[in-house]
Amino acid sequence: MDTFLDRILDKKSEEIQLLYEQDALINQPLPVSTKPSLYETFKQDDQLSIIAEIKRASPSKGDINLGIEPPEQAQLYEASGASAISVLTDEPYFKGSIEDLNQVQSKVNLPVLCKDFILDPIQLKRAKQTGASVVLLIAAALSPERLQYLYDEAINLGLEVLLEVHNSAELNLALATGASIIGINNRDLTTFQVDLNTTETLINQIDDPDIVVISESGFKTSDDAKQVADMGVDGILVGESFMKSDNVSEALKEMRVPTTRRVQS
Numbered sequence: 001m002d003t004f005l006d007r008i009l010d011k012k013s014e015e016i017q018l019l020y021e022q023d024a025l026i027n028q029p030l031p032v033s034t035k036p037s038l039y040e041t042f043k044q045d046d047q048l049s050i051i052a053e054i055k056r057a058s059p060s061k062g063d064i065n066l067g068i069e070p071p072e073q074a075q076l077y078e079a080s081g082a083s084a085i086s087v088l089t090d091e092p093y094f095k096g097s098i099e100d101l102n103q104v105q106s107k108v109n110l111p112v113l114c115k116d117f118i119l120d121p122i123q124l125k126r127a128k129q130t131g132a133s134v135v136l137l138i139a140a141a142l143s144p145e146r147l148q149y150l151y152d153e154a155i156n157l158g159l160e161v162l163l164e165v166h167n168s169a170e171l172n173l174a175l176a177t178g179a180s181i182i183g184i185n186n187r188d189l190t191t192f193q194v195d196l197n198t199t200e201t202l203i204n205q206i207d208d209p210d211i212v213v214i215s216e217s218g219f220k221t222s223d224d225a226k227q228v229a230d231m232g233v234d235g236i237l238v239g240e241s242f243m244k245s246d247n248v249s250e251a252l253k254e255m256r257v258p259t260t261r262r263v264q265s
Ligand SMILES: O=C(O)c1ccccc1NCC(=O)[C@H](O)[C@H](O)COP(=O)(O)O
Pocket: 004, 053, 055, 058, 059, 060, 061, 185, 187, 189, 192, 216, 217, 218, 219, 237, 238, 239, 240, 241
């Protein structure tokens, strides 16, 4: 039976086809990024770094905040101490757009993550062209060979890669690519259940303390943030709870808890 991820990926293949039909856009020269490095920013932070996300809707929650103005929200995130901004650019399932990314990147001086389901190098070029400095690659969505290929292509384009995993097998693949930024997603992509213990299980399998580890999904309170900070993560990625908050600034500042740095095991 098809999973939700399968359905998202099928739709994405149609979008990729359309991108190839607009290749005039893609063949323009690629800009040099002026954004700070996510890796360096997170490594130098002495508090838990936060990637704050622009997320209008999702498959698990439906509409979250359709009235949002992405540039204003991103500026609020930056002023409140976010270390990076994530923009969901998928249209069919998350109601985002590449234009959201374009508007956000022009307003903030932070690393900007293009959060999408990337299957093809043309999406990397579009992300770079639009001003992203980081792209998401999801191990569950790619064969090991494709993952390595897209990882190398992204690095060659001057992009940083957040390589997302959900289980030990995916983590082993991620480590084999040489990824320096690994995202552990606490949301099971089949059931949509969120469990912060996923981070605990997987971070214990990452020996190299130089790897930046980011725990993704399900953060609602400072206690949640503290729980994963104590496990040794460098940062967290937060979407829904900021998008629904009446006081984003306070919600974000509360999650900037002290970190526990991992050491060589
Ligand atoms: O959020 C979903 O429903 C979802 C479903 C299928 C694939 C990906 C999905 N979300 C992408 C994300 O990784 C989250 O937007 C991100 O980690 C923030 O999560 P949250 O803070 O729980 O909104």
